[in-house]
Each structure stands twice: as structure tokens, then as C-alpha cells.
Amino acid sequence: MASKRVFVSFDFDNDKILKEFIIGQSRLADSPFEVIDTSLKEEAPQASWEAKAEARIKGSDIVVVMVGGTTHRAPGVLKEVGFARKWNVPIVQIIGYRDSSPTPVASAGRLYSWNWDNLKSLLN
Numbered sequence: 001m002a003s004k005r006v007f008v009s010f011d012f013d014n015d016k017i018l019k020e021f022i023i024g025q026s027r028l029a030d031s032p033f034e035v036i037d038t039s040l041k042e043e044a045p046q047a048s049w050e051a052k053a054e055a056r057i058k059g060s061d062i063v064v065v066m067v068g069g070t071t072h073r074a075p076g077v078l079k080e081v082g083f084a085r086k087w088n089v090p091i092v093q094i095i096g097y098r099d100s101s102p103t104p105v106a107s108a109g110r111l112y113s114w115n116w117d118n119l120k121s122l123l124n
Helices: 016-026 046-058 075-086 116-122
Strands: 004-009 033-036 062-067 091-095
Touching (some): 016 033, 016 062, 016 116, 046 075
């Protein structure tokens, strides 16, 4: 069975580490998903970034929003959620930090605890 192609959305300014952690989990032997790493390593023109993100989201099976303290108002995350909605790509939100109660991103679905059982169930 092919792995699900996952686009990871996260607050670039505050939560890059969350993206690295979920990429690490995608590399585990029993992982049912692969991460499409689309984060830019440097500043890029807004239109260029948006076009690339939209194309990659359109080609994904699911968008995972890694939710930290300010993710709900991160402009890039809000754009990515909008692209997912436009292309009818399912979205799930994962609480990025243990013992936190972050505000969910509007229109991005249910908020789930980050654990291996949830990831395997949601991304299988």
C-alpha cells in the first residue's frame, strides 16, 4: 500500500521544530505517511511561495496543521488551509506541544493529540 502524501502546515516563525519532528516520524519503518517538505529555506516572493504551496497541497492526500501557540493567526497557515479547502484536501490539526491547549485554526477541522496511534489512524 502506498504511503499517504502529507503536506505539513506550521507557523514558520515559531514552530519549525514541529515540522522536523513529524518528518522524523514519517521516516519510521511502520509509518503510513510521507511528508511533502515544502517549507522555504529563505524568504521568497509571496506569489511564488503561494503558487508552490497551492500546487503541493493540491497533490497531497491530506494537510496536517501542526498547532502551536500562535498558529491560529499565522498568515502562511491560513493561506495553506484556504488552499486545502479550495481543492477539497482533508485537513487535520495536531497539538504540537505536550500539555498545551492551543487555539485551533479556523476552518481546519478537529484538533487531535499528537501521539503515534493518532497519527497512524489519521494518516493511514
